[in-house]
Amino acid sequence: MGGELVPPDQAGDDDVVLAWRGEDVIAVRLPQLADSLDHILAALERKHGQPLAALDRKTKQQVVRALEARGAFAVRHGVETVASALGVSRFTVYNYLNRENAAKGD
Template sequence: MPPASPRRSHPLVDAVRPLVDAVGGQIVPSDAAESADVPLVWEGDVIGAVRLAPLHGALDRLIASVEAELGQSLPLLPRAQKQRAIRLLEERGAFVLRRSVEDVADAMGVSRITVYNYLNAVHK
């Protein structure tokens, strides 16, 4: 029996799709998989693969996911929600990226000192 295509419904594809979407990846058919893709194996058969999103644009994707989760764009959030956004971004690894504090501050409409203060509060 040939491996199921990820375009058809498959329990493994259905299970991982929310995670793949959350990280900005895509599910590709097994015959289109590249060496850097992560194979999806079901009972010994490769049924597809996960192609991870490139790092370029990762911070923008993280910000967009936090905005979607909080239901508003960062600049419109009240202070408590901005602090929560910083906590979520920190938990998701946003601040390991170069210039991320400055970029988040710009996206949020605050100073980088404010972002550092929010981060310090997260770490206390």
């Protein structure tokens, strides 16, 4: 997800400080969620070996499910970012999400 390790004395308010036996050892600086989404999309492109927009519909639906599980749609403009990467409209992304949620309800 693009996190960075920093010395605990350089940790900021948003960093996660990890302690071992009561002593601060390292801090993890997490990227902004929007940056993480870009990293996740790039990783998915590498995994599939092609741009996400070139995937077939079924694979795009699987990508949307995986992104939902990782919280991609909690990010501001997440649906728009994913839609752009997939080469579909945001309404299509919502349809993929609704279809998955309806299937879970069955």
